[in-house]
Amino acid sequence: MRKLIILFLFAQLNVQAQEIIEEARMSGPRVFLFAEDFYSRAQIKVKEGAYLLKGYNKDSTYVRQYGPDDVHPLYTFRAELMINRTEFDSITFYSNDTIVLRVLRGGEWTEERPYIGELTLRNNLIYIDAIARCSMEDYLAGAVEAEGGLTGRGSYLQAQAVLARTWLMSNEKKHIKDGFHVKDDQSSQAFKGVAHGAYADEVMKAVLSVQDTVALHDGRPIMGFYHSNSGGQTLLPQEVWSQALPYCRKVVDPFSLKGSKVNWTQTHTWEEWNGYWTRSYVDFSKDEWGQFFQNLPSDRLSHWTFGEEKHKLETVRRALKWRSTFVQCEATEVGVIVTGKGFGHGVGMAQQGAMHMAASGFTWQEILDFYFKDLTYDLVNNP
Known part of the structure; x- marks a missing residue:
């Protein structure tokens, strides 16, 4: 032609x-x-x-x-x-x-x-x-806004920006063979366009104030996990997934208890409840479930144990659509009432906790050092 x-x-x-x-x-x-x-x-x-x-x-x-x-x-x-x-x-x-x-x-x-x-x-x-x-600044501001930037609390936004830039440093080559660096959904980090909400100016100001700052452990960028609300207790990554990371810590988090998403309740019918657990090879009667729930400690758990089998609560959470794994359960005639605290997987920085730390005058470094340990901070160049 x-x-x-x-x-x-x-x-x-x-x-x-x-x-x-x-x-x-x-x-x-x-x-x-x-x-x-x-x-x-x-x-x-x-x-x-x-x-x-x-x-x-x-x-x-x-x-x-x-x-x-x-x-x-x-x-x-x-x-x-x-x-x-x-x-x-x-x-x-x-x-x-x-x-x-x-x-x-x-x-x-x-x-x-x-x-x-x-x-x-x-x-x-x-x-x-x-x-x-x-631009890098427009991307980071958009990511911070999409991942939890609907607030004007500066040091929280700075902490979120450092985690967003650190994540990008570790993952910017993940999809390079496909002609792009990252996706805009939560398989990468959320990005709904450049910052355009009510606090867009504050978000951009925070991003520029920590421009190109990343969080490191032993000279390497961390996996900067974060979630919405810890319910008052964070978890270690190996308790939720499998890999232990030396810079993640398990902390009592009183700041998250002031958040709007701290308390929740969900009810499952027995048909729904037993449908899930039968597929997981746990076959209890109503009375057996009631006794099991009574014997559980009130602390945040990472798994439930049935005999020699351990079932990670993160898997249960995703299947039954709980907000978090920080739960107490009650067996009733019609089903199971789940009373929970927090929102998300519970590893790393709790965003609502970080917001309340910022409101109390903590710096972004103090926020990150509360939820993580043994971090250093350095500047990197754009890709």
Whole structure:
């Protein structure tokens, strides 16, 4: 097939277009967007300012520049990625202003998410892949906001930013063969676009104040675990998963007891309860369960023991959708009442506890040193 080059800019505009690319904030990681599920339609709009649009395939190149005073169209793409009746393998937007993206999933459009810098759509068989790249600061602020930045408490936000940057340092090459560094869901760390909530300015201020700071143990970046609320007692990683880590500590955490997610109750019918435990080869009567519950200590446990078999409560939590594993249970005629404290796996920093530490005047280093041990802090360069 005859090669066709479609260029919509003169040489002078190409210089201006290159300036847009160079000025776009793109020093951070490439992030795979809406990673939790597939989608085959996407909508993009640049809200204001100048931007550059490029489309590529093996036979053609499309280049279009919009100035700040131009009318900015709304682009709707299917998996074929068509522009002006030409199909492209990938399409990239470059802008220093906000680019909003939403995707069609399950017959409904998702909420819009804002990005700044570079946003690429690429064909993936019958689906679309979207990948964003912004500055390191914009990425970290977005991650901090998505993972628990809906507060203006500065030293907590700083602690969360250090953990986010440390996590990225350890995981930035995980998906490099796929053309991006990280995903935007909790298989990496949540990122719902650049920070745009009520405390976005405070989040960015906190990120900039600890810019490129990472937490280390013996010179290596830690796995900076965190969860919502410990219920007053954290756990060690080997109690929840399998690997012991020397910098994780088990602490009594009075700060989490002041959090909004500390107390909860959940009820299971006997059919539901026995359905799970029978599959786990535990076959108790109502009375036997009642006696078992009465014999349990009131401390936070990592597992329940039946004979010689140990069952990790983290596995039970996920299966029965408990908020945490810090539980007391009561057997009744109609089922099991589970009374719990905390929210999440219980390892590392408790976010609500850290928020209350920040409100009490603790620094971000003091917060991290409370939940972890033997840490040092250093600066790293962007990837």
